Amino acid sequence: xxIARDKKDNIxxxxxxxxxxxxxxxxxxxxLVFKTIAVSPEMxxxxxxxxxxxxxxxxxxxxxxxxxxxxxxxxxxxxxxxSMKRNHSAPLRKYALYQWKP
Numbered sequence: 075x076x077i078a079r080d081k082k083d084n085i086x087x088x089x090x091x092x093x094x095x096x097x098x099x100x101x102x103x104x105x106l107v108f109k110t111i112a113v114s115p116e117m118x119x120x121x122x123x124x125x126x127x128x129x130x131x132x133x134x135x136x137x138x139x140x141x142x143x144x145x146x147x148x149x150x151x152x153x154x155x156x157s158m159k160r161n162h163s164a165p166l167r168k169y170a171l172y173q174w175k176p
Contacts (some may be wrong), residue, residue: 089108
């Protein structure tokens with residue numbers, strides 16, 4: 075997890091990733107799951123999201139992960155576009171959410 079703060083110590087961005095425990099080989103996970111990225115409204119367009127995004131990939135590489143999975147991205151979200159453009163990624167699966175009304 076990474077937390078970005080401004081000079082007044084306000085949180086301006088967060089990033090969450092965790093080891094994929096289903097990818098363990100010889101006691102070490104081979105994949106990192108990139109789950110959440112968020113940037114405060116006043117920091118949007120500043121490049122903070124891209125910086126956090128690249129930081130996650132650099133950190134994963136330095137720690138020996140062979141793959142980063144970008145998990146559960148909404149189809150209309152900026153993070154999906156960032157993922158596809160910067161990493162040439164493609165969706166692995168699609169999910170649908172249903173609502174039950176009694």
